[in-house]
Amino acid sequence: MENVDYARTLGEIADLLELQGANVFRVRAYRNAARTIETLSQSIDSLLEDEDARLVDLPSIGKDLAAKITELYETGELEFLAELREEVPTSLIEIMRIPSLGPKRAKQLWEALDITSIDDLEDAARSDALLELPGFGETLQARVLTGIKQLRARVGRFKLSEADVYAEPLVDYLRKAEGVVDLEIAGSYRRRCETVGDLDILATTSQGSAIMDHFVAYGGVEDVLVNGPTKSSVRLASGLQVDLRLVARESYGAALYYFTGSKAHNIAVRGIARERGLKVNEYGVFSGDDPIAAATEEDVFASVDLPWIPPELREDRGEIQEARAGRLPKLIELTDIRGDLQMHSQSSDGENTIDELVQACRERGYEYMAITDHTPALAMNGVEPSEFKKQYKRIDKLQEKYDDIRILKSAEVDILGEGELDLDDDLLDLMDIVVIAVHTRFTMSRAQMTRRIVRAMQHRKVNILAHPTGRLINRREPYPVDIEELVRVAREEGILLELNAQPHRLDLRDIYVQMAKLAGVKIVISTDAHRIIELDHMRYGVDQARRGWLERTDVANTYSLAQFLELAKR
DNA sequence: GCCGTTTTCGGCCCGACTGTTTTCAGTCG
Secondary structure, three states, rough: HHHHHEEEHHHHHHHHHOOOOOOOOOOOOHHHHHHHHHOOOOOOOHHHHHOOOOOOOOOOOOOOHHHHHHHHHHHOOOOHHHHHHHHHHOHHHHHHOOOOOOOOHHHHHHHHHHHHHHHHHHHHHHOHHHHHHHOHHHHHHHHHHHHHHHHHHOOEEEEHHHHHHHHHHHHHHHEEEEEEEEEEEEEHHHOOEEEEOOEEEEEEEEEOHHHHHHHHHHOEEEEEEEEHHHEEEEEOOOOEEEEEEOOHHHHHHHHHHHOOOOOHHHHHHHHHHEEEEEEEEOEEEOOOEEEEEEOOOOOOHHOOOOOOOOOHHHOOOOOOHHHHOOOOOOEHHHHHEEEEOEOOOOOOOOOOOHHHHHHHHHHOOOEEEEEEOOOOOOOOOOOOOHHHHHHHHOOOHHHHHOOOEEEEEEEEEEEEEOEEEEEHHHHHOOOOOEEEEOOOOOOOOHHHHHHHHHHHHEEEEEEEEEOOOOEEEOOOOOOOOOOHHHHHHHHHHHHHHEEEEEOOOOOHHHHHHHHHHHOOOOOEOOOOOOOOHHHHHHHHHHHHHHOOOOHHHEHHHHOOOOHHHHHHHO
């Protein structure tokens, strides 16, 4: 089982317990444990196989949950969950996800109207049946119908790059409101999560709350959900929800801190504050009723003796302990990047010529770049060996024109079904670096897939494993693969692992990036650009790298060309 | 159900907003 499977099971238990009206702290305990597992860099399976490792040493996992996890591991099932499923229909979980409905109302709908599916719920709402229920009225019923429509229209969160499309013009618009002083997007957007559920915008004004009316009047607004003096909430036509909070200027830092989250990070810091008799909320840090910090985030952190922690690290994944010890990483910056090591030209499925790509990379100040067209196994886009040879000659000619950038001859070589490479060694020998990747046959077993990729990595000419898990955010799950084994082999063989900066890939994900770092494996951040504009996706790759705790020195393409080639060498 | 420099019981983050209510429960973040 994968860690996500354990986490999902515990999450389902939490949902079902919540529907039963169980103690909220018991529910939270399951959620905390699920989160611990989901963000663990080691797999639960390997941990259970390790005699010295104990589940109860993990945060939020005690004797009881350790036993349940072990039962899952050994039998693939959980008796407790089976019992819960007998008592409450699991389909209520879906109903509970509709905005304005929660566990209480979902249970009420089931008990009073025998509603167990979204279809049941829609029928009931359309026939005004919800109005009979205590606590329900016209507005709530209408909101349920809208919620169902939304649910059917869109699954999943917005990719960070999609959120940017809506966020940037909205922020420009909001800044034009009367008296705006500070304006910033907090939440998962500020933490640069790969996807965001909504946008949390904070503002301060010199006087008045005119910005609230300005906000709900924005052209892109489809629905106003909440409209109060300090908080308003809208849904844009795209389906993206945006919250705007107006806070006092003297407590802007506390609010920014509070609404940046993550929730888990905030709770952990609150715990430290509590030990010291302090209270933290969005208005400040309080000793009794006296505010002792509020104006800046630095003040808030200082009040609990912590240095300022970059938003990307605020996930309660060890950043508080490291901050306490003065060991926070100095995170990589976009300007540290000196080259881009995956991009496609017209020869395969790219839009631009090599010449255009070179110009674009020079404009971005890069010292080196690699052209990595696809190989023949990709029937539609692959480049034939003879064409690669011609391409390399063109690169040699082109290179004569420039002494400010090195054009590396390469290819994104397909890993075939048994781990063979899609090009012969004599062609690989012509390349400066060799990038390999899986593009087909995603459905093999975990063991087969791992064996396949490991075999390819062991080929003496290979330097970089591209998008190692194959996932596409919101579109395709990663193929099953033992990522710990890939990291181990990368370490052993001196292979660089790619962090693919395409906003829909961001593969490796943050916790795997951190895992590679801890194992001493260097990462390359590559855009995999198929057109010039996509070279600018580098920033999303750097965001993800920061979330994986990477420093400049952890990333191979922050080094000079000579140093990079040395790092890539087997 | 977890956790512990107030340690084996008694806490566990907490405030804003809404809709339906007549004083507040439920949801949300």
